[in-house]
């Protein structure tokens with residue numbers, strides 16, 4: 001029997017997804033379109049971004065693609081100037097390279113913090129200040145269980161950048177509540193995307209590591225997208241300042 005009851009619907013909402021050319025961000029963009037949202041996708045690589053745009057479902061929504069490097073303040077400014085009013089934003093762009101600390105350098109650490117911490121902070125600041133985020137909008141920051149657990153050796157600075165993001169999320173949630181803008185984060189465990197196949201960890205080590213997850217596997221991008229849908233939808237309208245851990249039980 002068709003009831004039309006769906007508290008998770010995103011119909012009538014416009015949602016920005018960063019990091020939408022790959023992995024978790026791409027899957028979130030696709031899921032948002034399936035739930036009825038108009039989606040604005042952004043990342044640096046136009047070809048991969050176009051592939052995401054081509055995968056979005058539409059029953060009349062006009063999705064958009066905007067190319068920007070979020071570590072460039074000029075490109076960030078141009079991106080913000082092109083954005084429509086938003087009911088939601090998922091800031092998923094990020095990077096991680098598993099690298100033992102002794103092979104790191106201050107430049108590499110700065111790069112990690114630029115893309116994982118300062119880029120989402122700056123984008124959120126500008127979108128709030130320019131009132132691109134409408135009253136009642138929902139923001140989802142992509143953190144990681146690496147911010148609270150040493151989930152994978154060689155990720156100390158990555159983990160610190162995500163811990164910083166999670167801390168910032170709570171302050172932003174408090175500050176933006178006066179305009180009824182909600183800010184939450186998702187802390188995924190290891191999710192099978194191109195990100196985890198970069199760096200020094202071998203496929204054998206990944207397979208061994210997956211056995212540490214009580215639910216017996218790494219996550220799939222869909223596992224994270226479903227959490228993002230909840231946080232973007234009116235089903236979570238009384239939820240702000242929360243870090244939603246989706247990790248197959250790893251952090252138990």
Ligand SMILES: NC(=O)c1ccc[n+]([C@@H]2O[C@H](COP(=O)([O-])OP(=O)(O)OC[C@H]3O[C@@H](n4cnc5c(N)ncnc54)[C@H](OP(=O)(O)O)[C@@H]3O)[C@@H](O)[C@H]2O)c1
Pocket residue numbers: 018019020021022023024025042043044045046048068069070071092093094095096115142143144145187188189190191192193194195196
């Ligand atoms: N996969 C995991 O196990 C896992 C676990 C916990 C948290 N996370 C977090 O989830 C988020 C998505 O990760 P993923 O696994 O989906 O990785 P991914 O497949 O490598 O995707 C990363 C995305 O970020 C974009 N990006 C990177 N640098 C950028 C920049 N300077 N400006 C604009 N966009 C940039 C990339 O697009 P372009 O290259 O086209 O710019 C890409 O779309 C990240 O924040 C990551 O830290 C992932």
